[in-house]
Amino acid sequence: MNPNQSSTPGGAVVSRETAARLAAQTVGPVLLPGEDGYDVECASYNLAVSHQPALVVGVAGVADVQAAVDFAAEQGLPVAMLATGHSALPTAGAVLINTRRMDGVTIDAEARTARVEAGVQWQQVVEAAGKHGLAPLNGASPSVGVVGYTLGGGLSPIGRTFGFAADQVRRVELVTADGRLRVATATEEPDLFWAVLGGKGNFGVVTALEFNLFPVSHIYGGGLFFTADRAAEVFNAWGRWTAGVPDEMNSSIALLQLPPLPEVPEPLRGQMVVHVRIAYVGAAEEGERLVAPLREIAPMLIDSVMEMPYTAIASIHADPPNPIPVQDRSGLLREFTPELVDAIVEHAGPDSGSPLVIFELRHLGGALERRPAAGNASDLQGAAFSLYAVGLGGPNEAEAIHAHLTRVLAAIAPWSTGRLFVNFLTAADAAPEQFAQAYLPETYQRLVAIKASYDPTNLFRATPDIAAA
Ligand SMILES: Cc1cc2nc3c(=O)[nH]c(=O)nc-3n(C[C@H](O)[C@H](O)[C@H](O)COP(=O)(O)OP(=O)(O)OC[C@H]3O[C@@H](n4cnc5c(N)ncnc54)[C@H](O)[C@@H]3O)c2cc1C
CATH class of the missing domain: 3.30.465.10 (Uridine Diphospho-n-acetylenolpyruvylglucosamine Reductase; domain 3)
Incomplete structure (x- = not known):
């Protein structure tokens, strides 16, 4: 290959001279594969997907974005965007616009x-x-x-x-x-x-x-953690409970396989647990009254549900803040039944051999069903629960994790609406018929x-x- 050119697995080639013409118009960096800073500029939250664009532009403002878009159009290359890489899709051969400097x-x-x-x-x-x-x-x-x-x-x-x-x-x-x-x-x-x-x-x-x-300055929120051997009881009780709660009560439930790391609190470290997440928008006394039946389901490992400042909202799901290799799939469910719980426990529960670190259901409905007059293209189409399932691993583990994800999705198919939520689409759903x-x-x-x-x-x-x- 000509040393003054760079190519990517997508096959697109941009010469250093051509890239330099763009760099002369932008405040932010313009980088080709192999150049210092390219890997950092392409780094993504999801370490399982490696961005390998033909060229990456670290845009510093609107004018940089316009220059990058015009450049891509001129070169006949697709444009891709990267802010954090939470839903990283392959970008080989594209002009990747990294927006992280635009942080106002x-x-x-x-x-x-x-x-x-x-x-x-x-x-x-x-x-x-x-x-x-x-x-x-x-x-x-x-x-x-x-x-x-x-x-x-x-x-x-x-x-x-x-x-x-x-x-x-x-x-x-x-x-x-x-x-x-x-x-x-x-x-x-x-x-x-x-x-x-x-x-x-x-x-x-x-x-x-x-x-x-x-x-909203404060909410009544946090997590209830149960041992995974009580998964069926906890899931069933949570599902019944969601049917009677007001719109101010937000909750989700997850089977988690937590790593044996020092930052994970002792009763949870290295364990599979059931995590019920609560975010009640209203007075703590009323939140406590509504949550009371969940506290009766089984002995809890941890109960952190209390009045909290809204600024601590991220502590409720406690998603890993730092980059990890994510292999994920999702679904939307019409209803919640004991047979659904049996399918979940069989495929993601303690004796399932599941490689999934998160198997999560979120309670939908309420204001999510009241759409604005102008409307928009986003819609969950009558789904009552969303499902999001994650395995951790790179290319070596991907096949086994996706085989398991496929089995789980097949097992819960009878309850699926047959549709997907745009934000939980993953590289595995990128085919046009799945996106549709x-x-x-x-x-x-x-x-x-x-x-x-x-x-x-x-x-x-x-x-x-x-x-x-
Ligand atoms: C741990 C985790 C927790 C999550 N929690 C939730 C949640 O609670 N609720 C929820 O709805 N979703 C959630 N998601 C999904 C998340 O909303 C999507 O992954 C979303 O696409 C992330 O956007 P990003 O910019 O951070 O990611 P990126 O991978 O940087 O971007 C993803 C896509 O967003 C689009 N995009 C980004 N920037 C621009 C731009 N400037 N202009 C046009 N398009 C742009 C592009 O299509 C791009 O491919 C979660 C995902 C993860 C991994």
């Missing part, structure tokens, strides 16, 4: 809104809003990117109370395939606004989002039509790709 957060306490730039992670917003007694509809993990999460719907640990994060967006600023910076709201470019909220990275590079905040499962047929058709109008050459195809269908 502005809170308007009076209007109860936040404006965040493309690279912001949730904990930044939670803390900035918390200073004013306000809360965003953040994700469970503190290090998930605000933009990627919100464009995929955004299912918050307090989502049953306030709805999807996407439903609270007031304004999207994005650079579209023609290199223009556009503003999309419910009244300005309304089709684009509808499509990008659910259509993920298919419509452009979002440079900033403005969304509503809620007056995240939408109602009419939503998908409208997305395809809007895509054709805003991105006729399918520049934004290194993302779950709407146009490929």
Whole structure:
């Protein structure tokens, strides 16, 4: 190969001279494979997916994004985005736009809104809003990117109370395939606004989002941990309990296989446990009354449910904040029955030999079913519970983990809605027919039509790709 060129497994080749033309227009770095800093710029939360783009641009602002998009269009290369790499999809051969330097957060306490730039992670917003007694509809993990999460719907640990994060967006600023910076709201470019909220990275590079905040300074929340040998009882009791709780009560349940690490508290260290997560938006006394039946199910290893500042919300799921190799799949369930619990325990419970470290069900419904008038492309289509299952491992373990994930999904298929949640789509769901499962047929058709109008050459195809269908 010519030493002045770089290629990637995607086959795309960008010469150093061509890359230098882009670098002359950007404030942030432009890096080719093999150059110092390329690996750091491409690093992802999910260590199982290695980004190997033809070129990576560490954008410092809107002008850098426009230069990178124009460059990709000129070179006939797809554009991919990376904020944190929580849902890393292969990006070989693409122009990868890393947004992490765009980290501005502005809170308007009076209007109860936040404006965040493309690279912001949730904990930044939670803390900035918390200073004013306000809360965003953040994700469970503190290090998930605000933009990627919100464009995929955004299912918050307090989502049953306030709805999807996407439903609270007031304004999207994005650079579209023609290199223009556009503003999309419910009244300005309304089709684009509808499509990008659910259509993920298919419509452009979002440079900033403005969304509503809620007056929540404290919640009654935390975790109840039970031994895994009581999994069937705990799952069944939790499922029955969810049927009677108000929208202010948010909860999920997970089978966890915890590592034998010093940072894991002693009764949980190296154990498989059942973790019931609670986030009640309301007075602690009422939260305590509602949670009481769960405390009666079986003896608990740990009970950390108490009044807490909203800024501690990430402690409820306690997702690993640092990069890990994730192999994951997901599903949406119509209902919860004792037979479903039998299937879960058989395939993910203590005697199943399961390699999964997390098998999680989240209780949906409530405000998640009340959609905004303008609507958007994100929808869980009547699902009552979401399922997310994770194994830890790189390429060597991937086959065994995915074989197990496939068996688990087959076992719970009778309860599945047959659809998927956009944010929990993984590399294993990237095929167009699987991506289409995240939408109602009419939503998908409208997305395809809007895509054709805003991105006729399918520049934004290194993302779950709407146009490929
Ligand atoms: C540990 C963990 C916990 C999670 N918890 C939740 C949760 O509670 N609720 C929930 O809904 N989801 C959750 N998710 C899923 C998460 O929301 C998605 O993985 C989301 O895509 C992450 O966005 P990111 O920017 O952090 O990731 P990245 O991998 O950096 O980006 C993912 C995708 O987002 C899009 N994107 C990112 N930036 C831009 C941009 N500027 N413009 C346009 N498109 C962009 C692109 O399509 C990109 O491919 C979780 C995932 C993990 C691994």
